[in-house]
Amino acid sequence: MKRWIQRARPGGEALQSLVDGLAEELGRSVVLDDPLVRMICTSRHFADEDRVRVRTLLQGIADDEAIRYVLSQGVAQWTTPGILPGRDDLGLQPRYCVPIRERGFMLGILMIVATGEPLTEAETEAVDRVARAVAAEMYAERLASDADEEHTRRLVNQLVGSDSAQRCAAHQRLLEDGLLPAGPHVVVTSVAVSGQRGTSGQVSVALRGALDPFRGTRTARGLLAIEQDRAILVQVFEREPAEEDLDRQCHAIVRSLKTFLGPGAATVVGVGGRQAALAGAWTSYDQARVAARAARRLPGLGGIGDWERLGEYTVFLQLPDSALNDSLLPKSLRRLLDGGGNPRLEETLRCFLENAGSVPKTAEILEVHRTSLYYRLRQIQEITGLELDNGAHRLVLHMGLRLRDLLQAPPERPA
Incomplete structure (x- = not known):
């Protein structure tokens, strides 16, 4: 089977040579990480390795807890070198950390294991010299990568945009350049982050870090378009992805963003419908945006919405936010909710409708005697003025309850 391989992150021979040379000069282990504390390149050990370093070398990436700790110390915002305190419970020894910055860009973090004797003035000067060389490299x-990413971002936005001529041109260009295959299974995922106090630059770096692993997997090839606090991921799968596979992908994205940005960052992920060709990516994207709205408005979804599992919610979610308000609730249902009804009757009605009006099934789920259930159903009919054996009346009440679910959370900016 053909395998699609993810492109490696920056870290060529020049960077490796600089890291190795500094480590030999200092006699200490040295690692160069990206701004998300993901290893770019590392030196050999100097009998100063700790558990975090060993696990990182074995896994290719540090544990989430170690990354969270480093980022919580604000290392990615440092403008001058400093000592990162160790953490015995993590198995982390102190590090001398140098932020790698150039022309306002945070490019990475140079870390030197700082056990034993502190670095001398001559050694810190050597670190500073190498850090400048690393920053230049x-x-x-970064400049070359930015040019590629801007080209990709423009093509992806055109591919899923509203202009049909631009969609066709982007589709043709992506195929000609070999950036994506034509099909056979296309899925677009929309990701948005809110509630983050950091700069939009930090959020975009985190989005790239969380989504990068899914640009190339064993069964899918993808492209990214990142706009400050939101991102679009277009993927072409060799075989139709199972729901559980997309679930795992979405949860991995959410988990990574919480690691990189902290628990205060609210992430919403919307997965579009599965399309048979790349030309249908715009349809999947529109559906992904609707799914993201569902994820924001329905707490039970845990921040992740999938178009193909939203069912009747998709009807309401295509209305503008200004139209999604209490005025859409049927008067009959409002009488039940506000005019003397109680949570027990609402629960009974919901259970009855979601079980296709089956009295035995509803009684079993609610753990009540059928006589009690019939009494509650009569109460509901008296309050609403609707007949529960009438299909049209049941539809009004059921859709009304679905709408009420969407009105529980305040609207946010669309993804």
């Missing part, structure tokens, strides 16, 4: 890579 990484900045050159």
Whole structure:
């Protein structure tokens, strides 16, 4: 089977040589990480390795807890070198950390294991010299990478945009350049982050870090378009992805963003419907945006919405936010909710409707005698003025309850 391989992150021979040379000069282990504390390159050990370093080398990435700790110390915002305190419970020894910055860009973090004797003035000067060389090398890579990413971002936005001519042109260009295959299974995912106090630059870096692993997997190839606090991921799968596979992907994205940005960052993920060709990516994207609205408005979804599992919610979610208000609730249902009804009757009605009006099934789920259930149903009919054996009346009440679910959370900016 053909395998699609993810492109490696920056970290060529020049960076490795600089890291190795500094480590030999200092006689200490040295690692160069990206702004999300993901390893770019590392030196050999100097009998100063700790559990975090060993696990990182074995896994290729540090544990989430170690990354959260480093980022919680504000290292990614440092403008001058400093000591990162150790954490015995994590198995982390102190690090001398140097932020790698160039022309306002945070490019990475140079870390030197700082056990034993503190670094001398001559050693910190050597670190500073190498850090400047690393910054120059990484900045050159950043410029080349930015040009590629801007080209990709523009094509992806055109591919899923509203202009049909631009969609066709982007589709043709992506195929000609070999950036994406034509099909056979296309899914677009929309991701948005809110509630983050950091800069939009930090959020965009985190989005890239969380979504990068899904640009190339064993069965899918994808492209990213990142706009400050939101991102679009277009993926073409070799075989139709199972719901559980997309669930795992979405939860991994949410988990990574919480690691990189902290628990205060609210993430919403919307997954569009599955399309048979790349030309249908715009349809999947529109559906992903609707699914993201569902994820914001329905707490039970845990911040992740999938178009193909939203059912009747998709009807209401295509209305503008200004139209999604209490005025849409049927008067009959409002009488039950506000005019003397109680939570027990609402629960009974919901259970009855969701079980296709089956009295035995509803009684079993609610753990009540059928006589009690019939009494409650009569109460509901008296309050609403609707007949529960009438299909049209049941539809009014059921859709009304679905609408009420969407009105429980305040609207936010669309993804």
